[in-house]
Amino acid sequence: MMTLTQxxxxxxxxxxxxxxWLEPWGADYGMFPSDEFEVVATDTNETFxxxxxxxxxxxMVYAEGGGGVxxxxxxxxxxLPTGHNRQEVS
Numbered sequence: 275m276m277t278l279t280q281x282x283x284x285x286x287x288x289x290x291x292x293x294x295w296l297e298p299w300g301a302d303y304g305m306f307p308s309d310e311f312e313v314v315a316t317d318t319n320e321t322f323x324x325x326x327x328x329x330x331x332x333x334m335v336y337a338e339g340g341g342g343v344x345x346x347x348x349x350x351x352x353x354l355p356t357g358h359n360r361q362e363v364s
Contacts (some may be wrong), residue, residue, distance in 0.1 A: 277317045282324045284333055285310045291361060296345060297336045303347050304359025305333070311354070315345040 286292045286305035294303040294311060303311060313335050315322060322343060325336040337345050347354045 277319065278322070279314065279316045280318050280322055280324065281312055281314045282326070282335070283310060283312050284326070284335060286333070290331075293332050293361070294347070295332055295334045296347060296356075297334050299344065301347075301356040302358075302360060303354055303356070304361055306359065309349065312348045313345050314348060315343045318343050 284294055284305075286294075286307055286309045289307055291307070292305045294305055295301070296303070296313065305311065313324065315324075315337060321339040323338050325338050327334040327336070335345075337343060347358075349358075
């Protein structure tokens with residue numbers, strides 16, 4: 275079976291802050307307006323795909339069908355840690 279690298283770019287086109295959630299792990303990455311992140315999954319197989327869902331304040335990126343592949347999130351080529359720009363809810 276051939277392994278692949280899959281990637282998707284996500285841009286916050288809103289005028290307000292949004293949180294990108296990497297699911298099913300619940301990893302969060304804060305996005306200010308105009309921020310663009312790249313989500314990259316390596317060593318995937320042909321059945322892997324990204325599923326994107328939106329709410330008013332969140333962008334959920336689901337890694338589907340890939341047998342447990344954990345994607346990495348980048349901004350301008352730099353890997354971001356989970357909790358990047360996290361906004362505490364009061």
